[in-house]
Amino acid sequence: MNNSSEKFEWSIEGQDHLFNLKIKDVWSYRDLLWLLVKRDFVSFYKQTILGPLWFFIQPLLTTLMFTFVFGKLGGFKTDGIPQPLFYLAGITAWNYFSDCLIKTSSVFKDNVNIFGKVYFPRLIVPVSIVMSNLIKFGVQLLLFILMISYYAFIEKSQTVPNVFISLFPILLFTMALLGLGLGMIISALTTKYRDLAFLVTFGVQLLMYATTVAYPLSSAKNNIRWIIELHPMTAIIETFRYGILGSGSFSWGGLLYSFIFSAIAFIIGVIIFNKVEKTFVDTV
Numbered sequence: 489m490n491n492s493s494e495k496f497e498w499s500i501e502g503q504d505h506l507f508n509l510k511i512k513d514v515w516s517y518r519d520l521l522w523l524l525v526k527r528d529f530v531s532f533y534k535q536t537i538l539g540p541l542w543f544f545i546q547p548l549l550t551t552l553m554f555t556f557v558f559g560k561l562g563g564f565k566t567d568g569i570p571q572p573l574f575y576l577a578g579i580t581a582w583n584y585f586s587d588c589l590i591k592t593s594s595v596f597k598d599n600v601n602i603f604g605k606v607y608f609p610r611l612i613v614p615v616s617i618v619m620s621n622l623i624k625f626g627v628q629l630l631l632f633i634l635m636i637s638y639y640a641f642i643e644k645s646q647t648v649p650n651v652f653i654s655l656f657p658i659l660l661f662t663m664a665l666l667g668l669g670l671g672m673i674i675s676a677l678t679t680k681y682r683d684l685a686f687l688v689t690f691g692v693q694l695l696m697y698a699t700t701v702a703y704p705l706s707s708a709k710n711n712i713r714w715i716i717e718l719h720p721m722t723a724i725i726e727t728f729r730y731g732i733l734g735s736g737s738f739s740w741g742g743l744l745y746s747f748i749f750s751a752i753a754f755i756i757g758v759i760i761f762n763k764v765e766k767t768f769v770d771t772v
């Protein structure tokens with residue numbers, strides 16, 4: 489006689505709908521998630537000479553270059569903020585977003601061997617990338633804080649944080665959503681159109697100059713300002729600077745737009761990711 493209350497450890501079911509994120513499965517594989525985070529961190533710097541010191545070197549060199557090119561040669565204003573602080577703030581925020589996007593955009597290509605051999609919730613891999621990038625972001629944020637301290641106590645700079653610094657967790661969450669969502673969309677597309685993989689890094693660099701990493705929003709001309717404000721990272725970077733350095737521009741409307749844009753990108757990314765993961769092994 490069949491026992492209807494009998495429970496099984498494994499079950500074979502029909503295809504799930506696209507909106508099923510399998511959050512319960514992701515939580516069940518949380519140990520794998522932490523292993524992937526550790527793998528991403530260790531493997532990236534394992535065969536480098538300077539190792540994690542690149543976390544400091546890369547933003548410092550970029551800040552020096554921006555200070556010379558945009559600050560000294562270009563004469564761009566920085567809303568009264570010391571130039572190195574202004575540029576490092578934008579670079580720190582942008583680096584986290586761009587790292588999430590670029591590394592997530594190659595998830596299927598980089599993990600095709602693993603995906604084709606063993607089952608686990610595929611969403612764990614892009615989520616692990618976003619989490620491992622938090623380590624790099626934390627180190628670069630520490631560098632930023634050290635530079636703020638230098639200018640505050642040595643240079644006597646009047647950069648005072650304000651109440652909007654409390655929005656920092658929201659900014660971080662929004663950047664993660666945006667990078668994860670766009671990255672999953674691109675990753676799904678590259679399974680059929682491999683040329684996109686060659687354009688991602690270059691395209692992300694171009695997108696950086698369409699936002700306010702290298703210049704303040706206040707310096708943008710009225711006829712192109714609306715284009716810059718359409719970039720979802722613009723309001724995030726501006727809020728990041730305004731909250732921590734106490735100077736610049738802030739808009740609730742702009743921040744809400746960035747969050748909605750990021751949430752929509754994430755939802756679309758998950759839908760496409762769930763659809764492609766079932767058949768990508770046949771096309772990659």
